[in-house]
Amino acid sequence: MPVTYAARHVLEDHISGFEAAPNPHHVSILRSTVVISALAHAGHEADIEEALTNLEDTHLRFCAPGEWLVISDSVSAETIERYLRDLGPRLSFVDQSDGRVVLAIRGPRVRSILAKCTALDLHPDVFAIGQSTNCQICHVAANLARTGQDTFEIIVMRSFAGFLFDEISEMGREFALTAGFA
Structure with a gap:
């Protein structure tokens, strides 16, 4: 069994x-809070922060310069990851949920x-x-x-x-x- x-x-x-x-x-x-760690690559901190701030139904938590936690109670990890992938090679991220x-x-x-x-x-x-x-x-x-x-x-x-x-x-x-x- x-x-x-x-x-x-x-x-x-x-x-x-x-x-x-x-x-x-x-x-x-x-x-069931989604927690994704996001790290902007050098030189892209400002535009990545702006893009993350504009992500609907999420909250951005500052960790260090160019590093944030993206959290949400309503958006799935898959949806957030899809959005982050669309930002291209300016960003590294990992689901920490x-x-x-x-x-x-x-x-x-x-x-x-x-x-x-x-x-x-x-x-x-x-x-x-x-x-x-x-x-x-x-x-x-x-x-x-x-x-x-x-x-x-x-x-x-x-x-x-x-x-x-x-x-x-x-x-x-x-x-x-x-x-x-x-």
Whole structure:
């Protein structure tokens, strides 16, 4: 008899039995976000950034000069890759969807929670809505983006997702941080 494998999210065991109705401070684990790493070849950074910015129903996360993460909850990886291939040899890209986990954290004191685990200045005047950067969060390399007034997204490598999730849960305990799958 053949063995059947069920797809499980890497954080399934971390949250199973603890998933709660959202409080004002909440971490949402996004299940099916497409994450594609894109790297512009030298001399093409500006035109590639413009082309990526114009891609509908996606969000662009800055990683480094000429390097971005293209993410989407509604456009398939195949569709994004087709678009990127059409940009020609000015760009290299790879689908990272299976290797990355996306967490959305929100709440009126979200900056206080994140301040416990990152050295970034997250004041609204410094870290604007739409801004993103690679950084250390709880000693783990991640990409942090401010997506709303009191909302941030964290993109982390799959192998570090459990540790990061547990640490953020601990940092948010004083604010009654809840968590669940989006």
